[in-house]
Amino acid sequence: MSDSEQGETRERETVLTRLLGPSGDVLGCEECFIELDRYVELDVASLDPDRHVPGMRAHLEGCPACAEDFQSLKALLESEPRRP
Amino acid sequence: MTMPTEIPAGDPASPSADDSRLWLERLGASGPRRDAAIVELHALLLKAARFEIDRRRASLPHLRGDDWEDLAHESAADALSALLAKLGDFRGEARFTTWAYKFALLEASVKTRRRGWQGREIPIADDAWARLADTSVTAGAHVEDTELMEALRQEMTGTLTKRQREVLVAVTLNDVPIDVLAERLETTRGALYKTLHDARRKLRIALAERGFRIDGTREEAS
Numbered sequence: 001m002s003d004s005e006q007g008e009t010r011e012r013e014t015v016l017t018r019l020l021g022p023s024g025d026v027l028g029c030e031e032c033f034i035e036l037d038r039y040v041e042l043d044v045a046s047l048d049p050d051r052h053v054p055g056m057r058a059h060l061e062g063c064p065a066c067a068e069d070f071q072s073l074k075a076l077l078e079s080e081p082r083r084p
Numbered sequence: 085m086t087m088p089t090e091i092p093a094g095d096p097a098s099p100s101a102d103d104s105r106l107w108l109e110r111l112g113a114s115g116p117r118r119d120a121a122i123v124e125l126h127a128l129l130l131k132a133a134r135f136e137i138d139r140r141r142a143s144l145p146h147l148r149g150d151d152w153e154d155l156a157h158e159s160a161a162d163a164l165s166a167l168l169a170k171l172g173d174f175r176g177e178a179r180f181t182t183w184a185y186k187f188a189l190l191e192a193s194v195k196t197r198r199r200g201w202q203g204r205e206i207p208i209a210d211d212a213w214a215r216l217a218d219t220s221v222t223a224g225a226h227v228e229d230t231e232l233m234e235a236l237r238q239e240m241t242g243t244l245t246k247r248q249r250e251v252l253v254a255v256t257l258n259d260v261p262i263d264v265l266a267e268r269l270e271t272t273r274g275a276l277y278k279t280l281h282d283a284r285r286k287l288r289i290a291l292a293e294r295g296f297r298i299d300g301t302r303e304e305a306s
């Protein structure tokens with residue numbers, strides 16, 4: 001496959017991924033907001049957030065706005081000195 | 085949805101319990117004790133709002149310094165009201181400060197996104213959609229891909245309602261933030277996400293019925 005063909009295939013896959021979203025997205029934005037603080041703390045502490053909050057990752061993959069809010073809260077916590 | 089929290093002892097997220105209890109106790113008090121807690125809380129929310137707005141500065145080059153500061157203060161004030169109304173929902177599963185931050189970040193991100201789209205026309209027409217149909221007939225595309233894209237095109241027209249198609253295309257292909265679209269369509273982010281979710285589910289079911297394996301394709305893409 002040539003580079004341009006690969007590029008086109010990637011573009012189509014991106015379009016497909018964006019349109020169809022992840023499978024298993026069962027959370028809505030409200031539930032995502034409710035779980036966000038706990039999910040981010042577990043994520044920052046590398047404590048397997050996806051086991052504790054099932055469905056969250058799929059929602060973040062499918063919802064750009066919640067994904068941005070997740071990134072922001074994570075960045076804010078990481079910008080602070082760790083508590084004793 | 086409530087899942088059991090299993091934060092092990094000694095975890096960096098856990099020594100917050102006393103802090104959180106103290107916050108709740110002070111906010112539940114009356115008089116100067118509560119007033120002092122509110123002032124501290126507002127400062128915390130303002131810090132988070134400024135943090136968020138700083139992250140988004142590049143997306144709004146035309147705003148002046150005062151505008152940014154106004155936006156941060158509006159966000160902190162709205163976040164404080166929202167938080168106090170939801171104080172009873174705090175379950176202590178994260179630090180109180182983390183729980184508080186998310187209110188300020190949400191207010192600031194929504195306000196900044198809306199400011200960024202102020203006066204701009206929302207691309208809700210099916211422009212991106214037409215390009216999608218074009219790419220599927222580009223020379224060199226694999227037959228399977230072409231068939232899948234053509235099926236998708238047909239199902240988007242045949243299976244989705246006009247509203248579902250517009251919301252799906254605006255948010256996923258034209259990068260319109262969901263809360264900006266919600267404001268323009270006079271609905272909520274949650275309701276729009278449901279529209280998006282229903283549209284995606286219908287497409288997935290329709291494509292599966294035609295024999296396409298969607299998640300195989302999706303895995304390769306990520």
Ligand SMILES: [Zn+2]
Nearest residue numbers: 029032063066
């Ligand atoms: Zn969401």
